[in-house]
Amino acid sequence: MKFHRLTLAAATLALVLTACSTAAGGGSSEAPAEADATVTAVDMAFQPGTVTVSAGADSLTIALVNNDAMPHNIAIYADDSKAEKLFEGEMVTDGTIVYDIGELAPGEYFFDCSLHPDMTGTLVVEG
Numbered sequence: 001m002k003f004h005r006l007t008l009a010a011a012t013l014a015l016v017l018t019a020c021s022t023a024a025g026g027g028s029s030e031a032p033a034e035a036d037a038t039v040t041a042v043d044m045a046f047q048p049g050t051v052t053v054s055a056g057a058d059s060l061t062i063a064l065v066n067n068d069a070m071p072h073n074i075a076i077y078a079d080d081s082k083a084e085k086l087f088e089g090e091m092v093t094d095g096t097i098v099y100d101i102g103e104l105a106p107g108e109y110f111f112d113c114s115l116h117p118d119m120t121g122t123l124v125v126e127g
Contacts, residue, residue: 035063041072060101080110
């Protein structure tokens with residue numbers, strides 16, 4: 001009898017965790033349709049390394065899909081000197097997060113992961 005209760009409890013816990021993970025976007029490699037661009041963190045690198053979006057939107061959105069086992073985020077700077085930080089997103093450990101960057105003027109921007117500064121990329125905003 002105890003074995004059956006234990007098995008039932010384990011199965012219920014597995015279902016609850018799966019449902020929570022799915023609701024939070026865990027494990028999904030597809031970016032939400034509403035994102036203007038998608039960047040994937042995999043093998044301690046961003047793919048693609050250069051992301052191009054159109055200017056003119058009141059708010060630019062970027063989806064970060066984290067396929068690594070460690071947390072990552074996206075921080076955007078005016079250039080690779082990192083002297084002027086324009087945006088820093090929250091960390092995501094598993095799944096996908098959509099960042100609301102705000103409005104960016106046409107130009108070329110530098111981005112990296114705040115925890116892993118060797119993970120870098122270029123954001124091109126076309127006007």
